[in-house]
Amino acid sequence: MSAQRPAAPAGGPAAAPGGAAPGGAGVPRPGAPGGRPRGPGAWMAGAGMPGEKSMDFRGSGARFLRHLRPERWALVAVLVFGVASVVLAVIGPKLLGNATNVIFDGIVGKQLPAGITKDQAIAGLRADGQDQFADMLAGMNVVPGQGIDFDQLRRILLVVVVIYLGSFVFGWLQGRITAGVVQRTVYRLREQVESKLSRLPLKYVDGQPRGELLSRVTNDIDNVSQSLQQTLSQLITSVLTVVGVLGMMFWISPLLAVIALVTVPLSVWIAAVIAKRSRPQFIQQWAVTGQLNAHIEEMYTGHSLVTVFGRQQEAAQTFTDRNEKLYDASFKAQFISGTIQPALGFVSNVNYLIVAVVGGLRVASGTMSLGDVQAFIQYSRQFSQPINQIASMANLLQSGIASAERVFELLDAPEQDPDPVDAAHPDEVRGRVAFEHVAFSYSPDVPLIEDLSLDAEPGQTIAIVGPTGAGKTTLVNLLMRFYEVDAGRITLDGTDTREMTRDALRSQMGMVLQDTWLFGGTIAENIAYGVDSATQEEIVAAAEATHVDRFVRTLPDGYDTVIDDEGANVSAGEKQLLTIARAFLADPAILILDEATSSVDTRTEVLVQQAMNALRAGRTSFVIAHRLSTIRDADVILVMEHGAIVEQGSHEVLLAADGAYARLYASQFAAAVSPVD
Template structure:
C-alpha cells in the first residue's frame, strides 16, 4: 500500500455521536416526505381505531356485569330504591358501587347490546389492521427507495474518490461498508421506523384515553416513564460503542477473508495457512466479543422495562379496585384502564427493543457516511479546453509528486514524447516509473509542474476526455465475468464484430481462443479462470488495441507471457503503435531495444536518456542494468 492518511473506520477512529448521525440518516427520507405524510396519517387512524377497542370492550364488560348484578336484585324496584335499602342495611360500600352502575333490578344481561358492541369492536380492529398493513406497505416502498438512492450515492462516490483513498483503505472493509453496512441500515429502518411510529402514536392515544378514564390512575401509570427513559438511555449509552466495534470488526473479518481467498495459492505454496487461520480466528473472536457485548447489553432494555411495567400494573390494579369499590369507577372502566396500562408499557418495551436495532443501524450509517464524507478527487474543469488532443505529443515539465508530502517520489522531472514515438521507461523498483504514467492518467494530482498533451494542460480537460485517448495495459490483468468477446469489447462498447476479431488477431488472442470449448463465447470469471496468465494478458492487450487510443501505455505488459508469446506481442505492438505515442515500462530490457527513446529513472529523476545503442556506449546506469540482466540470463 502507498503511504497515506488514516484508514476510515480503522482502530482508533472515533465514530460520530448518535444524534447527528441519526438526524442525517433520517434526512435521507426527505424525498419521500409525501409518502411519509400519508404513512403517518394511516398510522394515526389505525392507532385511534385500535385505541378505541379497549374502551368499547369495557362497555361490553359493564353490560355483562350490570346484567349479572341486576339479575341478583329483586324486581319491581328502581336502582335508587335498591341503593337506599342497602344504605339502610349498612352496606354503604355495596351501595356506592351499585350507584355507579347502570342496572335494572331483576333484568339480566342484554346480549343484543353486548353483540352490537363486540361487532363494532371487530369492525374497528379489521379497519385498523387494513390501515396498518397499508402503512407498512408504503413504508417499505419509501425505505427501499431511500436505500436504493443511498446505494447509488455510495457507488457514485466511489467513482469520485481518488486512487489515494483506495491505496490506504482495506478493500474488504470498503466492500463491507458498501454491502453489509448498507444492508444493515436498510433492515434497521424497515424494522424500526414502522414500529417506532406506531408505538409513539399509541403512547399518545393511550395517554389521552387513560386521562379521560381516570387522571389519578393515569398519573400512577406515568411513574414508569421517567424510569424507563433513564434505564433505556443508560443501557443504550453502554451498548453503542460495542455496536460500532461490531461493524468495524465485521469489515476486518471481511478483509481477512478477501485476502485469504484472493491469495489462496500463495498462502498454500508458502505453508502459511495456519498463520492466516490464526489471524482470522483472532479477528473473528474480536467480532464475537463485540457482537456478544452489544447484544447482551442492549438486550437488558426489554426485561428492565417489562419489570417496571409489571410493578406499575400491581399499583394500578390495587388503586383501580378501590375506586370500583367506592363507586368512582365502573368495572368496565377499570378493565379498560388495565388494558391501556398494559398497552402503554408494551410500546415502551417495543421502543426499547427498537433501540437495539437503531443503534446497530446508526453505527453502520456512520461507516457509510465516512465514505460519503471522504475527500474527492479535484473536480473537472467547468469549461473544457477546445484545442484538439489527438496527435499524442506528451510533455512533462518540472513535475514533482509524492504519495507522502514528506517523501517525494518524483522531483522536477521533465520529459517530451513526440507523436508516434515509443518511450521506454526503465529503472530499479521504486524509481517512479509506474507513478509517472499514473500521473499522466490523472490517477493522482501533481504537487508541482504540468503535464501537457499536444500543448494542452491535462488539468484543463475532463478526466473522461483524457482517458478516452489513452489505452493502458497493466502488469496485473483485470477481467470481469463474461465471455472473451465481451472482455475485449470492454475497450470499445460500440465496436463491431469485425473490429473485435481484428483486435484479437492483432494481439494473438485468436491463436489460442479456438482451442477453447466455446471459442470467443467462452465464459471466464473475474480472476480469469479457464485461461492462463499469459492468455489473460493478451486479452487485455486486445482490449486496449480495440480502444484505438492516441497514447498507449504498457506497464510490464509482457511480464506474464512466455518467450514465444512475447515475441508475437512485440510484433503486434510494432504494427499497432504506428501514429501512436507509446510508453513502455519494462524490466526485460530485451523488449525495448527498438524504442525511439529510453528513459532511465532512479529515485524519481531521469538519470539517462537516449537510444539503446547510445546508452550502451555511454556505459552508465542503463549499461549496468543491461549487463546485470544479461549476466543473470547467462548464469
C-alpha cells in the same frame, strides 16, 4: 459478565501475501517512497479503522433524517395512516370495557328482585348493612331482575370487530408505504456511494483495505436498510400509541393515569443508561466487521500464494483473533441492549400491579365501573408496550446509526479535483506528450519526483526502465491523472492535461497493465470493453492481431465462452493476451504498456511483440519494462532512479555510455560472477 466463546476453527484462510504479519496494525500508506502505490491487497485490515472513534449519534442521526427529506409526502401519508390505525386501536379497549359492563350489569341485575327500582335495591342493601355492595351498585347501570342485554352486547362487539379491522387496514397501508420509503432512501444512498466511488482519488482507494471498503458499501448499507425498515413504522406507531393511550387513560381516570405515569421517568432513565453503555459496543462491532471482511477478502485472493509459503496457521490465528473481537463486541452490544426490554418489563409489571389494586378499590367504592377498570388495565399495558418497544429499538437504532456513520465517512472522504467547467481540448490529438518540470511525492516529507522534464513526439516509443521503486509506474499514473502533480505540468499536444476532463484525456489512452483485470462475461465482451459499438468482425480482427484467436478457437463456445471475474478458467498468459486485444480494439492515440508481456511465454512474447509493433505504429507509446530485450527497438529509453531520469537515449547509445542502463542490461544478459551489491 463473561460468555463462553465458541471454539475457534481448526483451519482458516491463509495469511497475507507478501509476508504481512498476521494481525499487524501498521497504518496504511498511499504508496511506498520511491515507488508505485501499494495495491489494496497489500494492507492488513487491522490498520486504524474510521469507525473506532467515538460516534456523534445525534449529528449522524440528524444527517440521516435529511436523507428522508425527498420522502416527506410519503412520510405524511405514513403518519396519517398511523394516526388512523392508532385511534381505532385505542378506541377498542374502551368499547370492550362497555361490553364488560353490559355483561356484569346483567349478571348483577339478574340477582336483584324484579319489579323494584335501582334506588330501592340500593336502599334495601344499606338497610341490611351491605354498604360496600350498595356503593358498587350505585356506580352500575343495572335494571333489577333483568339479565344480560345480548342485543346491545352484539352491537358493541360488531363495532369492535369493524374498528379493529379498520385499524388493521390502515396499519397495513402504513407498512406498505413505509417499505417503499425505506427502499427508495437506501436506493438513493447506494447511488450516492457508487457516484462517490467514481470521484475518489486513487490515493484513497490504495490506502484502504479492499474488504473494509466493500464492507461499507454492502454490509453497512444493508444494516442501515434493515434498521430503518424495522424502526421507522414501529417508532411512529409507538409514539402515536403512547399519546392516544395516555389521553384515554386521563379520560377514564386521572388518578390512575397519574399513577401509571409515575413509572415513565424511571423507564426512560433505565433505557438511556443501558443505551449509553451499548453504543460503543455497536461502534466496535461494525468496525471489527470491516476488519474481518478485509482479512477474509485478502486471504481469499492470495490463498494459493500463502499456501505455498505455509502461512495458513498465522492467517488462521489472525482470523481467530478478529473473529473473537467481533464475537466479544457483538455479544456485549446485543446483551447490554437486550437488557432494556426485561428491565422495562419489570417496571411495567410493578405499574400493572399498582393499577390493578387501586382500580379494584375504586370499583368496590363505586367510583369506577368494572369495565372502565378493565379498559384502563388494557390501556396501561398498551401504554407500557410502546415505551418498551421504543426502548428495545435502541439497539437497532444504535447499530443502524453506527453503520450510517461509516457510510457517511466514505461519502465525506476527500474527492479528486473536479474537472474544469470550460474544459480545453487539443485541436488535433497527435500524441505529443511533454512533462515540464514535474514534481510529485506521495508523502509531503518524502519527495519522489523532482523537476522531471520529458518530451515524447507523436509516434515515438518511450521505454521506461529502472530498478523497483524508481517511479516508473508513478510517471504513467501522473500522465493519466490518477494522481495530480505537485508542481510543473503535463501537456498533451500543447494542452495542459489539468485543463481537460479526465474522460477526454483517458479516452485518448489505452493501457495494458501487469496486473490483468477481467470481468464476469464472455470473451467477446471482455475484448470489447470500452468500445460499445464494436462489431463481431472488429473483435475477431483484434483477437487475431494479438494472437488471442488461436486459443479462443479451441474453447467449446469460442468467443461466447463465459469467464468469471477472476478469470479462473483461462491461464495467466491468456488473460494478459485478452487485455492486449482490448487495448488493440480501443485504437488509442497513446498506448501505455506496464509489463504487458510479463505473463506470457517466450514464444507468445515474440508474437505479441510483433502485434505491439503494429499497434504502436503512429501512436505515442510508453512502455514500462523489466525485460530489456522487449524494448531494444524503442526510440527513447529513459532510465529512472529515485524518481529522476538519470539517462536517456537509444539502446545502442546507452550501452556505449556504460552507465546505469548498461549495468541493468549486463545484470540480465551476463552471468553474475560476484554477489550484487
